[in-house]
Amino acid sequence: MYKRIEQSNDYKFIPMTSLRDRLGEEVTEDVYYYTDQIANVIFVGKPKSNDWVLIDAGLPYGGNKIRKIAEKRFGEGSKPKAIILTHGHFDHVGGLIDLVKEWQVPVYAHELELPYLTGKKSYPEPDGNVEGGLLAKISPMYPNEPINLGNAVQALPVNQEVPILSEWHWIHTPGHSSGHVSFFREKDGVLIVGDAFITVRQDSFYNVLMQNPEVNGPPRYLTTDWDAARDSVRNLEKLPIQIVVPGHGPVMSGKELKEGLTKLVQEFDQLAIPDYGQYVDHENHFH
Numbered sequence: 388m389y390k391r392i393e394q395s396n397d398y399k400f401i402p403m404t405s406l407r408d409r410l411g412e413e414v415t416e417d418v419y420y421y422t423d424q425i426a427n428v429i430f431v432g433k434p435k436s437n438d439w440v441l442i443d444a445g446l447p448y449g450g451n452k453i454r455k456i457a458e459k460r461f462g463e464g465s466k467p468k469a470i471i472l473t474h475g476h477f478d479h480v481g482g483l484i485d486l487v488k489e490w491q492v493p494v495y496a497h498e499l500e501l502p503y504l505t506g507k508k509s510y511p512e513p514d515g516n517v518e519g520g521l522l523a524k525i526s527p528m529y530p531n532e533p534i535n536l537g538n539a540v541q542a543l544p545v546n547q548e549v550p551i552l553s554e555w556h557w558i559h560t561p562g563h564s565s566g567h568v569s570f571f572r573e574k575d576g577v578l579i580v581g582d583a584f585i586t587v588r589q590d591s592f593y594n595v596l597m598q599n600p601e602v603n604g605p606p607r608y609l610t611t612d613w614d615a616a617r618d619s620v621r622n623l624e625k626l627p628i629q630i631v632v633p634g635h636g637p638v639m640s641g642k643e644l645k646e647g648l649t650k651l652v653q654e655f656d657q658l659a660i661p662d663y664g665q666y667v668d669h670e671n672h673f674h
């Protein structure tokens with residue numbers, strides 16, 4: 388039994404939704420994703436098998452829904468071999484404490500993300516004054532205090548291998564958070580990118596609601612290191628990506644993805660970096 392597992396002090400339901408809420412879609416025969424309100428939760432493993440992994444855990448109070456989806460796909464009472472995190476923001480760990488209590492399975496995250504998952508450190512306050520839409524303005528209500536997974540969480544192996552998922556590698560993609568990682572499978576070019584880049588304009592209420600696919604930089608209100616975020620997107624663009632499963636927004640592939648990503652890399656400072664905000668270093672980004 389895992390001990391000392393606690394929700395964050397500012398855990399609360401976030402009244403936000405999108406047209407994809409509760410929709411699921413198979414990406415490949417062993418990659419499935421489901422949208423919890425506004426964030427994607429990914430299941431890697433063949434249907435009806437017992438060998439599967441959950442990537443990210445949705446928004447607060449999302450745990451039960453995730454468990455039901457998992458049972459539908461993998462069978463009654465099924466639980467993953469592990470839960471692996473792209474990063475520890477509230478909209479990726481919302482159901483996590485409940486799921487770990489229920490499933491008693493190990494959680495993995497990048498070493499630099501562990502303080503935010505073991506009650507040691509709060510994330511920086513979301514920037515409600517950043518250039519952006521309504522969802523950026525209300526971002527100060529989002530939880531930023533740490534959850535505590537105690538001894539249930541451990542660091543990803545340093546050799547970039549992903550536990551259980553032998554065909555996958557993790558790639559350090561900092562910027563949005565310091566220990567942010569993405570997961571790539573060479574064989575079919577599937578990238579589970581987290582929030583390193585996403586396919587919806589996450590600060591806009593309208594765009595989040597409609598979920599029209601469009602390659603975008605990381606969510607503005609929580610991104611604290613834009614230079615690192617730019618490097619991360621550049622590194623990802625060099626990979627032979629066929630299809631991307633983002634933390635926010637629908638799956639994208641083919642020409643639409645390729646062109647969108649190329650444009651994001653070329654015009655990162657104009658497209659992704661806000662013109663103003665507390666985490667923007669103005670001297671670097673005059674254009």
Ligand SMILES: [Zn+2]
Pocket residue numbers: 474476563582606609
């Ligand atoms: Zn995030």
Ligand SMILES: [Zn+2]
Pocket residue numbers: 426476478479582606634635
């Ligand atoms: Zn997110």
